[in-house]
Amino acid sequence: MTFAQFSRQAGLSRGDICREILASHRESIKAKKEATAVKNLELIFDATLALANQKGFQAMTVRDLSRATGLSMGALYDYFTSKEELLEMVLSTGRRVVMRLLEKGLQEAEGPVEQLRSAIRTHLFLSEAMQPFFFFAYMEARHLGEEQKERAKQSELATERLLAEIIQRGVKAGLMATADHQMAAALIKAMLQDWYLKRWKYAKRRLSVDRYAGFVEQAALALCLAPGLPSPCGETSKS
Amino acid sequence: MTFAQFSRQAGLSRGDICREILASHRESIKAKKEATAVKNLELIFDATLALANQKGFQAMTVRDLSRATGLSMGALYDYFTSKEELLEMVLSTGRRVVMRLLEKGLQEAEGPVEQLRSAIRTHLFLSEAMQPFFFFAYMEARHLGEEQKERAKQSELATERLLAEIIQRGVKAGLMATADHQMAAALIKAMLQDWYLKRWKYAKRRLSVDRYAGFVEQAALALCLAPGLPSPCGETSKS
DNA sequence: GTCTATATACGGATAGAC
DNA sequence: GTCTATCCGTATATAGAC
Known part of the structure; x- marks a missing residue:
């Protein structure tokens, strides 16, 4: 896609x-x-x-x-x-539209690896099509009343969970290997968000969403498929 | 460290x-x-x-x-x-302090891999020690006058370049392999920034900076050391 | 359904007492 | 060196004409 x-x-x-x-x-x-x-x-x-x-x-x-x-x-x-x-x-209308499209976009892929790819692309394409809204929602979230702020946090956690569950299924199926699926999801999400947060930087480099999506896919798969990872508890080597 | x-x-x-x-x-x-x-x-x-x-x-x-x-x-x-x-x-005082410490912290490591590790840790530890300032500088950047806004962007690009140059040296030395060192640096930077931008999320999970640093190091090395990457131009598979 | 004009409140900044 | 009191501009929101 x-x-x-x-x-x-x-x-x-x-x-x-x-x-x-x-x-x-x-x-x-x-x-x-x-x-x-x-x-x-x-x-x-x-x-x-x-x-x-x-x-x-x-x-x-x-x-x-x-x-x-x-x-x-x-x-x-x-x-x-x-x-x-x-x-x-x-905010409320934008969030509703985004949720509807995210869920719709994710029902078609089969198998954890394809699902992870699809989730990455859907999220990026959505944030590209509605960039002003995504930027707005991110930046204004903390100025909201407590109830609305809570909704914003739940929305963040929901998309992270969606990624984490795909990775978890991948690990169970023996297709992926990662020490912590929640943490892997969090890092992937950070990469996804950079696309609409640093628009000025990527625009100046004339980087298309399609290319960006390719890089993030690669990074995500390198992170999730990498074999023989040491358990990441503080120190990972002599360092 | x-x-x-x-x-x-x-x-x-x-x-x-x-x-x-x-x-x-x-x-x-x-x-x-x-x-x-x-x-x-x-x-x-x-x-x-x-x-x-x-x-x-x-x-x-x-x-x-x-x-x-x-x-x-x-x-x-x-x-x-x-x-x-x-x-x-x-802002100006904070930026000066941060710059001084960043440069100081990076002169000690030897070899691209250790330098990448060191850059990641220094950046994370600095943003941990001065979290309110980092968050403030990120969020208020776009409300500044044009000159100050330009300084903020330059600051973003400078730390990205620092990472990109380490990776480039790693590739030349045959220790790393990545299709695009600038893009790898951009993705690593996004992961570094998530630590001070999503403080509430990681605090709730009782995740320490040291553990977070371990994960980001892993992700960065998986991204830079991974062998046989396909050239990331739009499509990377049938998808 | 859209406009102009205005009531009311609040924020930045300063003057001058203590 | 710190405080109180106040000036002045500007923002939200509304009333009432067209």
């Missing part, structure tokens, strides 16, 4: 996402006509991610948002009741 | 750092007696990192800082002339 193939079948256009926002916040959004509501929500969604990723959500003012979308202050407040609700709106 | 050994020899107490802040900002700090100045700078330094890491530097108000340090608004402004200068003060 390449990113081009993934994009075609995923169907996660801005329109789809904003229709989902509208559906799940029907009561608090004043606009009645779906067409205009979705059009304005797209403006708001895009501008919020762009501005917040540049200067931080809390530094971004509603006036900035007004300037960027072309909507007035009053019009904006017809789509959310407070700046905090705007944050919640973007 | 273990973290305990590193801590003993490094000598990067809060006092040392704040004496350095004082020295490099002597003109703008109104307090004359070194003892009181350093004492208050320690309060300010600690509280700034704690508050900013919890809610973000820009969301942290000077009034919050006043409450946390026990100093009044007026007193605080005797130590910096603006909130922005406070940010610059913390």
Whole structure:
């Protein structure tokens, strides 16, 4: 699977996402006509991610948002009741879309090695297609209220667990060998996240997601398939 | 080298750092007696990192800082002339201390493999000893002015280059084999950073830096020493 | 459904007492 | 050297015209 193939079948256009926002916040959004509501929500969604990723959500003012979308202050407040609700709106909808696609993408591969490959690619392609959202969710997580912060942590642990379970099955099947499957999963996850966190670096090098995915696959397999690893307890050699 | 050994020899107490802040900002700090100045700078330094890491530097108000340090608004402004200068003060001093220790720590190892090990441990131990600072510098980097942001990126690239050069020497010496030493360095760096970015996760698992360092060393060597890697250009198998 | 104008609050920074 | 009191700008949110 390449990113081009993934994009075609995923169907996660801005329109789809904003229709989902509208559906799940029907009561608090004043606009009645779906067409205009979705059009304005797209403006708001895009501008919020762009501005917040540049200067931080809390530094971004509603006036900035007004300037960027072309909507007035009053019009904006017809789509959310407070700046905090705007944050919640973007995060909760984004998380729902991501979860749905992650689960869908992982049911097709067979065998631990192919599943690990598939998980890596799906995660990378998803974060490529929705890079502004992934970056936003990562960076703003700690500014959330306790309940929402807990949800963010659970989301991190859930994807780690998904990787760990694949590796565990690989070890049981005798196809993989690693001292600690949870730790292997954590390290792989760190490599996956670097792709959307250091966008500027990889963009400057004109590195495609497909190539990056190839490297991470290699690294993950080197880590999980490597034979005869010493138990990693503090010192691993004279060092 | 273990973290305990590193801590003993490094000598990067809060006092040392704040004496350095004082020295490099002597003109703008109104307090004359070194003892009181350093004492208050320690309060300010600690509280700034704690508050900013919890809610973000820009969301942290000077009034919050006043409450946390026990100093009044007026007193605080005797130590910096603006909130922005406070940010610059913390970041520039921290970066200087980190750079000094990184370079010092790397002159002792011999041979590419030992150097790679040493670089990994030094980086991890440093980020452990100064975790609040590392987290702060990472998270606040994008809120800086253009010049400061450029410095932050250069700092990222510099440590990556350091790793890449070790690996390149290893390949030349026939001790390592990797398709792309820069990419290998980037992935290792991502694993190093996860330690201070996901503190909550590893703390909950009661994982020590020494154990984490062992895992990353293993992963790095698996990645660099692995024999017969296929060239990672997009597809690496039927997949 | 969208706009302008404004109420209200809060944050950064400073002046001047002690 | 530290404090209290205050100025001034700006941000969120709303009321009411069009």
